[in-house]
Amino acid sequence: MIIDGKALSNQLDVNMKQEVADLNATGLYPTLVVIIVGNDPASQIYVRNKHRKAVKLGIRSIIERKPADMTQADLLALIAKYNADDQVHGILVQLPLPKQIDETAVIRAIDVKKDVDGFSPENVGKLFANSHEHYPVSCTPKGIMTMLDHYNVNPEGKHAVIVGDSNIVGRPMGALLLNAGATVTYTHILTQDLSSFTRTADILVVATGVAHLIKAGDIKPGATVIDVGMDRDENGKLVGDVDYDNAVRVAGNITPVPGGVGPMTITTLMQQTIELAKVANRRVLTSVH
Amino acid sequence: MIIDGKALSNQLDVNMKQEVADLNATGLYPTLVVIIVGNDPASQIYVRNKHRKAVKLGIRSIIERKPADMTQADLLALIAKYNADDQVHGILVQLPLPKQIDETAVIRAIDVKKDVDGFSPENVGKLFANSHEHYPVSCTPKGIMTMLDHYNVNPEGKHAVIVGDSNIVGRPMGALLLNAGATVTYTHILTQDLSSFTRTADILVVATGVAHLIKAGDIKPGATVIDVGMDRDENGKLVGDVDYDNAVRVAGNITPVPGGVGPMTITTLMQQTIELAKVANRRVLTSVH
Incomplete structure (x- = not known):
């Protein structure tokens, strides 16, 4: 199954537009x-x-x-x-x-209450401690969770492997998957025999900026593969960190580049803006009454 | 090699006692x-x-x-x-x-500047984002890092597997090892086929509270095994989460229970108290001059 981030993003946008209109009212x-x-x-x-x-x-x-x-x-x-x-x-x-x-x-x-990107230490700390309060989270990994949920990929008990441990994508992605009950492996530039890890992943999230780093042979048959890369190949064509054309024959679910993770990031930013507005409004109402 | 937390703790205490005396002066x-x-x-x-x-x-x-x-x-x-x-x-x-x-x-x-246990979201967030500032960290995992360093176990490029993802031990332990360049896998109660993960660990940290959960067969030969457990067996004897008597024949380095991780936790608390005092003092000096 191709995970169509563009279509999902459009669908969520329709709902959000209505929600914003309702809030405006x-x-x-x-x-x-x-x-x-x-x-x-x-x-x-x-x-x-x-x-x-x-x-x-x-x-x-x-x-x-x-x-x-x-x-x-x-x-x-x-x-x-x-x-x-x-x-x-x-x-x-x-x-x-x-x-x-x-x-x-x-x-x-x-x-921290307006930190819509979720980059502040306090919000990062709440994520990593699986706090049950509301807090914003880095938009790209949060958007990926929305995609997984929409495509009925439940991380609980699955092995999720993250390739690339940046603070913007890889680290919060792993925390979200851990909070959702996955066994989580963080791999990165210092990892030895990367393929030995990726081949055991039920959910593989790749965010390295290295075009076509992950080949079909690095993927467990049936796995869900999420490609955060936005790279250029030798011909200047926009490609991902995963060799999509071959990987698509092995993966159970896979995001294309473009049209996969990309559109979900901005949509998630908008969701979090709306969410922060609602939380701020509840705070005001609570302090008034 | 038996990792002797008690001896290391005693050695660090001698240094700290001198440092405190110097600071008092x-x-x-x-x-x-x-x-x-x-x-x-x-x-x-x-x-x-x-x-x-x-x-x-x-x-x-x-x-x-x-x-x-x-x-x-x-x-x-x-x-x-x-x-x-x-x-x-x-x-x-x-x-x-x-x-x-x-x-x-x-x-x-x-x-947060006096949070000597490192439990505040802000300090947790700094840890998880590998901030280069000074911040306190949960004492048990930080003490384990001190032990690894003392026994020349360099996590860089190694596969570290954490068993148990609590906020006090497992999660900050994984973050410290990730920050030190390890490939890190978080396993927990929902992990399927736990042994398939632990058997690939170069560094295995077990913090579950389940007596003798990890057997010799779950350990990669030569691995460094850190046992955070303080459990009672059926005879009421204090034991760890690792079946020490058999594991000791497979592991390259291993902590006993008691006398392994335990003594390092309090010693680390003292180290962090001294460190926070020094940081606070620098802050005062900077604001004065």
Whole structure:
């Protein structure tokens, strides 16, 4: 089965658009602020796509475009302004940032209740401790969980192998799967005999940025294969970390690139914006009554 | 090789005693507050042992013994008092707490800079994101890292398998080993065919509370086996989660029970108290100059 992230994303968008309209009718306007510093072309595209998606769903989207020579103090002041604005529910600073700005300091400055990317230590800690509170989670792995759920892939008791242990994808992905009852193996650049691990995976999530790292022979027959890669092959064609054309004959379920994980990341960002707005609203109602 | 946690702990204690004396000479007095609520017998013993160790090393130890019917508000007020006291560097609330008190709320109330057990979401998040700042870490897994280092077991590129995914031992243990470059597999109660995982482990850490769960046949020849269990067998004898008498013939390195992991946990608590005192002192010096 091909896991169609684009179709699922479109379906979720329809539901979200209705939900936002319903929330608006109660006076709640989910609002996302995206701050972009400098002119990185890829970042410009990501930010534009986020804005378009938000507008499409009726989510209020504020884009703050700042020059590449912005000081860290000015960026922190801008974040503080939106932290204090109770009409704003999610704040996202597009990475990477220019060299004069400390990314860690910036991520820490975002109110953990508006940390829509789930990158703050407090939200990461809640994820890793399987807290039962509400907390935002890094969007790509959370979107993958939504895909698994939609395609009835239950991680409980399965062996999930993560290839690539980044803080944005691999590590939170493993925590989500562990919290869902999977046996989880983290593999990475220092792993020896990678294939000996991937071949035992019932669920294989690959996020390395290495085009076609995973071949058909590295996959357990029937496994669910999730490819987070967005790489270019020698001809400049967009490909994933998995050799899709051959892997598709071995895997039980597999995401294509493009059209797999990619569309789910932005959709998850929108879901979390709505969720943070609802949680903030409950907090206000509780404090009033 | 038998990994002698007791001997290593004694050796580290000698160094720490000297370090505390040196710090005292500069006017810095590492201070640990332990709060115990109620009369749980095991907790009473743990608290007594922590106090004795602190006193032995010259660390100031304040034990707050409170009745079992203490209110949560009173406990939070007590924590707030020590949070505000800059002569106190570490605060530990002995778990479990009586039913009327929410453990999560209590752990969250401890200043993250004094969270000597490393249980706060912020410190857990820093661990899981492999932050390069200083942060306290749960003492048992951190003590195990000290043992591995002392016995020249380098996790980099090795396969580490964790049995038991608790927030106090298994999860932070896996994060520490991942941060040290190991391939890490988390197994737990829902894992199917546990032995197929443990038999591939170069480093096997077992923390389940199930006496003799791991047999010699579950161990890769030459592996390093760390047994966190403190269980009673059918005769009431203190045993570990590993069938030591048989496992010792297969393992390359192995911790006994007792005398393995246990002594390292309290020693690590003392190390972290001293470390937090030094970090706090640097913070004061930086803010003054």
